[in-house]
Amino acid sequence: MNSSPNSDRSRLARELHDGLAQELAALGYRLDAVIGNPNLDQPSRTELRNLRATTSAMVQQVRNEIFDLRNESDRSxxxxxxxxxxxxxxxxxxxxxxxxxxxxxxxxxxxxxxxxxxxxxxxxxxxxxxxxxxxxxxxxxxxxxxxxxxxxxxxxxxxxxxxxxxxxxxxxxxxxxxxxxxxxxx
Missing domain, CATH: 3.30.565.10 (Histidine kinase-like ATPase, C-terminal domain)
Incomplete structure (x- = not known):
């Protein structure tokens, strides 16, 4: 049974949301917890903040991808x-x-x-x-x-x-x- 491109895109959007997006968000929360540790040295805290920023950017990128998969663009x-x-x-x-x-x-x-x-x-x-x-x-x-x-x-x-x-x-x-x-x- 063949599926339409729209149903394939909707399925992929759901999988991205339920899988990768959730895992990246959870990783971000775990990084926040480690960054908040008062015993953490400053160089490590700085590096973890950079990793947190990268994780946030990845979450946003996945969300943009989900949006694009679910919404056909009117843009050229x-x-x-x-x-x-x-x-x-x-x-x-x-x-x-x-x-x-x-x-x-x-x-x-x-x-x-x-x-x-x-x-x-x-x-x-x-x-x-x-x-x-x-x-x-x-x-x-x-x-x-x-x-x-x-x-x-x-x-x-x-x-x-x-x-x-x-x-x-x-x-x-x-x-x-x-x-x-x-x-x-x-």
């Missing part, structure tokens, strides 16, 4: 990317530029946005880049960064495999040359 893909980029790149000096626009069917919006998010995270974590360019047009999205791209390393990772699987699900493909990725769709 360019608007969604523009909203996402500052959040993902807030602790970096990476500059970005988005140009163009795409009119998409709602069923492709979420998966394309998640794909762009994964590419941004790869640029942030692995490429040591200073600039990201995203160009949108009728049948493709071109993503490029100016970082050091280790093609062998990326081929071995799960990120690109996940991207290709996600794109195949919506009838899209990924072409890659060095640090330029072209997502083509119908």
């Amino acid at each position: 893909i360019a608007q969604s990317i523009s909203q996402m980029l500052p959040q993902l790149l807030s602790e970096t000096e990476i500059k970005y530029e988005i140009s163009g626009e795409i009119i998409l069917l709602k069923d492709k919006h979420y998966d394309l946005l998640r794909t762009i998010r994964e590419l941004i995270l790869n640029s942030k974590q692995h490429a040591n880049c200073r600039n990201i360019e995203i160009t949108l047009d009728a049948t493709q999205i071109k993503y490029r960064d100016d970082g050091n791209f280790d093609n062998k390393k990326e081929r071995e990772g799960f990120g690109l495999l996940g991207i290709k699987e996600r794109l195949a699900k919506i009838g899209a493909t990924l072409q890659q040359q060095d640090s330029t990725f072209v997502l083509e769709f119908k």
Whole structure:
């Protein structure tokens, strides 16, 4: 029995809420308890506060994901990317530029946005880049960064495999040359 994309997304949102979101929140409360220990030395307290801030950011990220899974966006893909980029790149000096626009069917919006998010995270974590360019047009999205791209390393990772699987699900493909990725769709 096949399920619809909307029911799959609702199920995933429930699983994220009931599992990961709850576990992260519980971790945050446990960190709060340890941070409150009067016998804790200051360097440890500072490190634990940093971990607590990271945990809070992760909880918020999971909540945003749950919201996105449950609510189809009325925003365009360019608007969604523009909203996402500052959040993902807030602790970096990476500059970005988005140009163009795409009119998409709602069923492709979420998966394309998640794909762009994964590419941004790869640029942030692995490429040591200073600039990201995203160009949108009728049948493709071109993503490029100016970082050091280790093609062998990326081929071995799960990120690109996940991207290709996600794109195949919506009838899209990924072409890659060095640090330029072209997502083509119908």
